[in-house]
Amino acid sequence: MQTAVRKTIKPEKPVPAVRKAASPVLDDSLKLVAAWDKTAVRELAMKDPRVRKMLESIGIDTCCGGGMKLKAAAEAACVKQEKIADAVRRAFAGAEIPEENESVWIKRSDRELILHIVKVYHKYLHENMPQFEIWFNRVIKAHGAHAKELKQVFGFYKSFMADMIPHLRKEEEVIFPAILSGGTTAMELRRLIRELEAEHTNVGNLLKEIGTITFNYRIPVYACPTMQMLYNGLREMDVQTHEHIYLENNILFPRAII
Numbered sequence: 096m097q098t099a100v101r102k103t104i105k106p107e108k109p110v111p112a113v114r115k116a117a118s119p120v121l122d123d124s125l126k127l128v129a130a131w132d133k134t135a136v137r138e139l140a141m142k143d144p145r146v147r148k149m150l151e152s153i154g155i156d157t158c159c160g161g162g163m164k165l166k167a168a169a170e171a172a173c174v175k176q177e178k179i180a181d182a183v184r185r186a187f188a189g190a191e192i193p194e195e196n197e198s199v200w201i202k203r204s205d206r207e208l209i210l211h212i213v214k215v216y217h218k219y220l221h222e223n224m225p226q227f228e229i230w231f232n233r234v235i236k237a238h239g240a241h242a243k244e245l246k247q248v249f250g251f252y253k254s255f256m257a258d259m260i261p262h263l264r265k266e267e268e269v270i271f272p273a274i275l276s277g278g279t280t281a282m283e284l285r286r287l288i289r290e291l292e293a294e295h296t297n298v299g300n301l302l303k304e305i306g307t308i309t310f311n312y313r314i315p316v317y318a319c320p321t322m323q324m325l326y327n328g329l330r331e332m333d334v335q336t337h338e339h340i341y342l343e344n345n346i347l348f349p350r351a352i353i
């Protein structure tokens with residue numbers, strides 16, 4: 096088996112410039128951290144789903160412990176104030192907005208485009224899919240009895256994950272290196288790419304099912320913070336997956352099988 100592409104591919108030219116998203120929400124969040132003995136955990140968590148996720152990642156329970164003061168919650172989790180401030184800054188550090196839209200990738204090399212796809216979209220899925228599964232289990236435990244559609248959504252989500260994980264691996268370990276090395280016959284490459292396109296259609300249909308059942312990720316009135324975070328996360332994943340598949344189906348793959 097060939098080495099994973101993300102370890103071996105180096106950019107030929109810098110990727111498009113990015114600018115930091117203007118974020119008054121970041122300033123507000125840091126003020127809440129500074130006043131941590133007066134701030135409830137949920138006040139900070141609800142500022143942005145990424146903040147909440149970051150708080151969870153450092154051990155602060157933002158769901159059941161949302162009503163606690165941040166200082167008390169942090170002390171219970173043995174987390175210092177500065178660590179919370181760092182976590183909040185890191186949450187917003189990912190909020191980079193490309194200055195140019197995806198059409199710029201038409202002019203870039205295959206190597207640059209593949210690096211971008213792996214670094215942005217594959218990384219996003221590798222990092223977030225397992226987290227969403229954890230949140231699903233938590234939300235179904237809390238709301239599954241009165242919200243039957245949750246189990247149905249989770250069923251589609253599990254199918255999405257089961258399809259997406261080997262799909263990403265196949266691209267990173269087989270197809271992307273084959274596109275770059277040119278060591279595969281045109282006929283074989285075409286066959287592999289047709290297979291990937293069919294998989295894209297499948298995952299796209301699964302996202303469509305999830306979007307339909309959730310009324311396009313509309314957060315129910317009974318939703319706890321974990322459920323809000325889950326629905327916001329699923330919406331983001333839907334958008335990202337559409338951009339991701341757009342770049343592969345419409346720019347990378349057609350060029351590879353000319």
Ligand SMILES: [Fe+2]
Nearest residue numbers: 212266339343
């Ligand atoms: Fe991909």
Ligand SMILES: [Fe+2]
Nearest residue numbers: 266291295343
């Ligand atoms: Fe793909």
